[in-house]
Amino acid sequence: MxxxxxxxxxxxxxxxxxxxxxxxxxxxxxxxxxxxxxxxxxxxxxxxxxxxxxxxxxxxxxxxxxxxxxxxxxxxxxxxxxxxxxxxxxxxxxxxxxxxxxxxxxxxxxxxxxxxxxxxxxxxxxxxxxxxxxxxxxxxxxxxxxxxxxxxxxxxxxxxxxxxxxxxxxxxxxxxxxxxxxxxxxxxxxxxxxxxxxxxxxxxxxxxxxxxxVWLPERVEAALGPSPAFDGGLSGLEGPQGRADVVLIFAESYGAVVFDQPDLWAALAPSRAELAQAIALSGRQVVSARITAPTFGGSSWLSHATLLSGVNTAAHADHHLLLASQRQTLVSHFARNGYRTVGWMPGLKRPWPEGAFYGFDRLADDAGMGYRGPDFGYWRIPDQAAMALLHEQELRFDADASDRKPRLVVFPTTTTHAPFHPIAPLMDWHKLTAADGGYRMEDVRTALANPLASQRPTPNYLASMRYQYGWMASYLKDMAPRPLVWVVVGDHQPPALVSGQGATWDVPVHVIADDPALMRILLAGGFVQGLELPAAALGPMEDLTPVLLKLFDGAPPEHAEPIPSVAVGAPADLPAGPLPSGT
Known part of the structure; x- marks a missing residue:
C-alpha cells in the first residue's frame, strides 16, 4: 500500500x-x-x-x-x-x-x-x-x-x-x-x-x-397651517385714474436696527429726511410699522415666501413644502383680479424652477432684465439701474395704451446685501437706460477703491442704506407713475457684525401712496404716520399679509382718524428748517 x-x-x-x-x-x-x-x-x-x-x-x-x-x-x-x-x-x-x-x-x-x-x-x-x-x-x-x-x-x-x-x-x-x-x-x-x-x-x-x-395633502395642511383668505376684489386700488400699480420692494438687510440703535439712526437721519421730503413733494403720504421677520442676517427667501403667502416659512423644510403646494399667494390673487404680475429679481443668477409656484407673468432675472452697464461686484446690477429698467419696461405709462394692465411687481433689492461693497453712484435716471447702461468704468473703479466691509462693516452698511434712501427718494419725486402703491419691507436684519448682540428680528415696513383712504386703513391697523417706526411690532411677518389684503381690498377702517394734511415741502415728521443736501 x-x-x-x-x-x-x-x-x-x-x-x-x-x-x-x-x-x-x-x-x-x-x-x-x-x-x-x-x-x-x-x-x-x-x-x-x-x-x-x-x-x-x-x-x-x-x-x-x-x-x-x-x-x-x-x-x-x-x-x-x-x-x-x-x-x-x-x-x-x-x-x-x-x-x-x-x-x-x-x-x-x-x-x-x-x-x-x-x-x-x-x-x-x-x-x-x-x-x-x-x-x-x-x-x-x-x-x-x-x-x-x-x-x-x-x-x-x-x-x-x-x-x-x-x-x-x-x-x-x-x-x-x-x-x-x-x-x-x-x-x-x-x-x-x-x-x-x-x-x-x-x-x-x-x-x-x-x-x-407633498403626496399627502392633509400633512401639508397640518405642517403649514391655514392661509389667509385671498378672496377680495382689490377694490381699494380703484381710483379716478384707474387701478393703481403696486410695487412690493423687499429691501435687502433693511432691519429695525437702523431705527433702534441711536448711532445708526443719527447717521441715516439726513437721508431719511430727504426721502420723507421727496414723498411729500410728490404729493404722496407714507405710514410705517415694524414686523418680525422669520429669519435674521440671511436666507431672504424665507421672508419673501412668508409675506407673499401669509404662511410662516421660518423653517427651510416648511419653505420647501410651501413651494411644492398649491397655496394661493399675493401674486396669484392679483393675477386673478386682472393684474400683470412681474418678479423683478436682479439677484437671481441661476435657474429657479421653484419660482413656478408663484406664477409670475414675467420673471426677470439677472440676465433677463437687459442691463448693459459694468458689473458692480457679485451683485452686479445696482438697485437704481434695476429700478430704471423696471420703470422703462413695465411701469412707464403710455397714454395711448388704453388696454394696459395694472402691475404688481415684486422687487428684491441687492445693493444693501452683504458685503455692502461696491456701491454705485446715484445717476440721472435717463442715462441708466442708455445703450451703455449709463455707468462708466471710472465709476466702478471708484466704488472698488472703497474699503471692504470686512474692514469696516458698519460704515459700508450705512453707505448702502444712504444709497437706498437716495434712489428711492429720487424715483418717487421724479419718475414714479400715478396711481401707485409702493410697499417697502425689510427682509431681515443685517448680519450681527452690524446689528450687534441681542438685536431683535424686527424689520421696517413703509407704505407710500397718493390715496389718503388707503393710509387711513393702515393707521387703523397699527401703522404710524411718517418713516419712523413704532416701538412695538405688529406681529410676525405672516400677519402683515392679511393687513395688506385688507388694504388692497378697500375694507373700511375701524375707529380710524383722518390723516393730518401735510404741506408740500414740510412733511409732518420733519423738523422745521432747511433739509440736508442729497447723497
Whole structure:
C-alpha cells in the first residue's frame, strides 16, 4: 500500500500567506465602491472629480454585508442583483447631490428638479441631430451597463473577501473606530470628519419626507397651517385714474436696527429726511410699522415666501413644502383680479424652477432684465439701474395704451446685501437706460477703491442704506407713475457684525401712496404716520399679509382718524428748517 507523504511544511503561517491577496481583493473592491460614493463636481459644469474621502454609508454597509455573509455563508445572485441596483441608485443620488448645487446654486430638490428633468431632456434632445441623439443614447446605455457590471463585480468581490474569518475582526474594528470618529464630531469644536465625504443619508431622508408630505395633502395642511383668505376684489386700488400699480420692494438687510440703535439712526437721519421730503413733494403720504421677520442676517427667501403667502416659512423644510403646494399667494390673487404680475429679481443668477409656484407673468432675472452697464461686484446690477429698467419696461405709462394692465411687481433689492461693497453712484435716471447702461468704468473703479466691509462693516452698511434712501427718494419725486402703491419691507436684519448682540428680528415696513383712504386703513391697523417706526411690532411677518389684503381690498377702517394734511415741502415728521443736501 503506497503512502503519499504530506507536503513540506512552510515556514510561513497560512494566515500570512492569505493576508496579502485578501487585502488586495478587499481594498480594490472597497476602493471602487467608495470612489462611486465620494466623487465631487468638477466646477463649472457636469463633470466629475475624484476626491480622496471615505463614505460613512459604505463603512456601515460593509459591516452589514459581513454580518450577512457570516450568517448565510455567501451572497446569492439575486441578493447581488438587488444590492447592485440599490448601489446604482445611490450613485445617481450622489451625482445629483454634487451637481445640482454647482449648476443651480442650491441643494437638490427632488420634487421640483424631478418635475423639470423631463423638460430639460426634451430641450436637449431637440437641440441635437438624429445621429447625435442616437450616439448619446448609445453611450448612455453602454455607460450604465458598464457601471452596473463594475458595481456588481465589486460587490461580489467584497462579499467573497468578507467570508475569510481571519479578516473579519480587522474589518469590524476599523468600522467601529471610524464610526466613533464620525460620532465624536462637534461643529466648530472638534473636527473628526475631515477624511469623510458628506453623507447622503440626510438628503435622502429630507427629500423622502418632503415627497411624503407633498403626496399627502392633509400633512401639508397640518405642517403649514391655514392661509389667509385671498378672496377680495382689490377694490381699494380703484381710483379716478384707474387701478393703481403696486410695487412690493423687499429691501435687502433693511432691519429695525437702523431705527433702534441711536448711532445708526443719527447717521441715516439726513437721508431719511430727504426721502420723507421727496414723498411729500410728490404729493404722496407714507405710514410705517415694524414686523418680525422669520429669519435674521440671511436666507431672504424665507421672508419673501412668508409675506407673499401669509404662511410662516421660518423653517427651510416648511419653505420647501410651501413651494411644492398649491397655496394661493399675493401674486396669484392679483393675477386673478386682472393684474400683470412681474418678479423683478436682479439677484437671481441661476435657474429657479421653484419660482413656478408663484406664477409670475414675467420673471426677470439677472440676465433677463437687459442691463448693459459694468458689473458692480457679485451683485452686479445696482438697485437704481434695476429700478430704471423696471420703470422703462413695465411701469412707464403710455397714454395711448388704453388696454394696459395694472402691475404688481415684486422687487428684491441687492445693493444693501452683504458685503455692502461696491456701491454705485446715484445717476440721472435717463442715462441708466442708455445703450451703455449709463455707468462708466471710472465709476466702478471708484466704488472698488472703497474699503471692504470686512474692514469696516458698519460704515459700508450705512453707505448702502444712504444709497437706498437716495434712489428711492429720487424715483418717487421724479419718475414714479400715478396711481401707485409702493410697499417697502425689510427682509431681515443685517448680519450681527452690524446689528450687534441681542438685536431683535424686527424689520421696517413703509407704505407710500397718493390715496389718503388707503393710509387711513393702515393707521387703523397699527401703522404710524411718517418713516419712523413704532416701538412695538405688529406681529410676525405672516400677519402683515392679511393687513395688506385688507388694504388692497378697500375694507373700511375701524375707529380710524383722518390723516393730518401735510404741506408740500414740510412733511409732518420733519423738523422745521432747511433739509440736508442729497447723497
Amino acid at each position: 503506497s503512502h503519499t507523504p504530506p507536503p513540506a511544511a512552510s515556514s510561513a503561517s497560512p494566515g500570512r500567506l492569505s493576508a496579502l491577496p485578501w487585502l488586495l481583493r478587499f481594498g480594490l473592491a472597497f476602493g471602487v465602491l467608495n470612489t462611486l460614493l465620494t466623487f465631487e463636481n468638477r466646477w463649472p459644469g457636469f463633470g466629475l472629480l475624484y476626491m480622496p474621502r471615505l463614505s460613512f454609508e459604505l463603512c456601515i454597509g460593509v459591516a452589514m454585508l459581513m454580518a450577512w455573509v457570516s450568517w448565510r455563508g455567501r451572497l446569492s445572485a439575486a441578493a447581488t442583483t438587488w444590492l447592485s441596483a440599490g448601489f446604482m441608485a445611490l450613485v445617481a443620488v450622489r451625482y445629483a447631490f454634487v451637481t445640482v448645487p454647482a449648476v443651480l446654486g442650491r441643494p437638490v430638490n427632488v420634487y421640483w428638479d424631478g418635475r423639470h428633468a423631463g423638460e430639460l431632456l426634451r430641450v436637449a434632445a431637440e437641440s441635437m441631430s438624429a445621429w447625435q441623439l442616437a450616439a448619446g443614447l448609445g453611450v448612455t446605455v453602454v455607460g450604465v451597463w458598464l457601471l452596473g457590471w463594475i458595481v456588481r463585480t465589486a460587490i461580489r468581490t467584497l462579499a467573497a473577501s468578507l467570508t475569510w474569518p481571519v479578516g473579519r475582526p480587522w474589518v469590524l474594528g476599523s468600522v467601529a473606530a471610524l464610526s466613533a470618529s464620525f460620532v465624536a464630531y462637534v461643529p466648530d469644536v472638534r473636527d473628526t470628519r475631515w477624511f469623510f465625504s458628506l453623507p447622503l443619508t440626510p438628503t435622502i431622508v429630507n427629500q423622502s419626507r418632503l415627497l411624503a408630505q
